[in-house]
Amino acid sequence: MASLRVVTRMFCSAAETTTQTAAAPVKRSRWEALKNSKAGVWCRSLASDYKEACKEAVLGAWEKPLKATVYVTLLGGASARFYTSPDRSSLEAALLERSNQLGLLSPWIRNATSDGHVQTLVKVRNEGRLRHANLGLLSLVYCGNYDLDCALYEARCSNLSTPWLKFPERLLDVGFAGRWWILDSKMQDFDVNEDEYKHLPAHMQATSPPSVQEVERNEKLHKESWLPLSMEEEEKKDEQMVNTKEEVVSEENQAEQLQEEQTAN
Incomplete structure (x- = not known):
């Protein structure tokens, strides 16, 4: 009987321990629950993929520096061109500036x-x-x-829109690297009216830039024009003018004497 009591007590204690462990919930932190969730597993796998890709990129750049430099240069240039691409407001400002430049000129000079x-x-x-x-x-x-606000049938119907093959005919300007290239090219020599020089010969219509010697000579003459004149130089100039006048008068007198002699004969 004593042994039977011992066995029953052992079974009862084991049953109590099992019920206690089953009733006690497993306590986990929120961070562990988030890590073990589907979103956490996906984020960890994505981070590991990016980590491996970065390692491969660094190793590839270390093994082939020239190729990596070319790629980085192309990406940097593309990003710089993306951020410097002109918008509608820059076109409005450029158009207003060019209009003001032309408005300051006479119609005969534009x-x-x-x-x-x-x-x-x-x-x-x-x-x-x-x-x-x-x-x-x-x-x-x-x-x-x-106009975008136009409500006509021709403006709203997609079947009547202009085909893309005629887009080059409607193109007005191209903006790249912070500039409007067609507008800038058209505004070169905006203050020179080429129609005024059509009657001139071909060799006179085109002008060539001055040489280095001509530029130096012009600069020298410009500097000399600002120097003060001495009295001696002025007196010499006056004497030269007087002498030239006397020579002209004497030549005129001789010509008159010759005419009188010819008429007398």
Whole structure:
């Protein structure tokens, strides 16, 4: 009987311990629960992938420095061109500045090419047909058929829109590296009216830059013009002028005497 009691007590204690362990919940921190969740596992795998990719990039750059330098230069240039790509406001400012430059000149002095291009841009802008497209590395400015607020059927129907094959005909300017290249090229020599020189010969229409000797001679003459004149030089000039006048008078008197002799004979 004693042995039976001991066995029953052992079974009872084992049952109590099992029930206590089953009832006691497993305590885990929030950080461990977040790490073991699906989102945590995905983030850890993604971080490990990026870590391995960075290691491979560093090792590849160390093994092939020239190739890495070329790639870094291209990426840096592309990012710089992306951030310096001109927008619509820069076009408005450039157009206003060019219009003011031409407005300060007389119509007889303005270059016809510069004036015509600026007037075209201003007209299209006032009509609401000026379009701007930012392509990342560069910007394009083109002319639309109608205003954006126009409610005509031709303006709203997609089947009647201008095909993309005719886009080069509507292109007005190209923005790249913080500049509008067509506008700047058209504004070269904007204060020179080429129509005034059409009647001149071909060799006189084109001008060549002065040589180094001509520039030095002009600078020398300019510096000498600011120097004060001495009295001796002025007296010499006066004497030379008097002598030249006397020579001219004497030549005139001789010519008159010869005419009188010829008439007397």
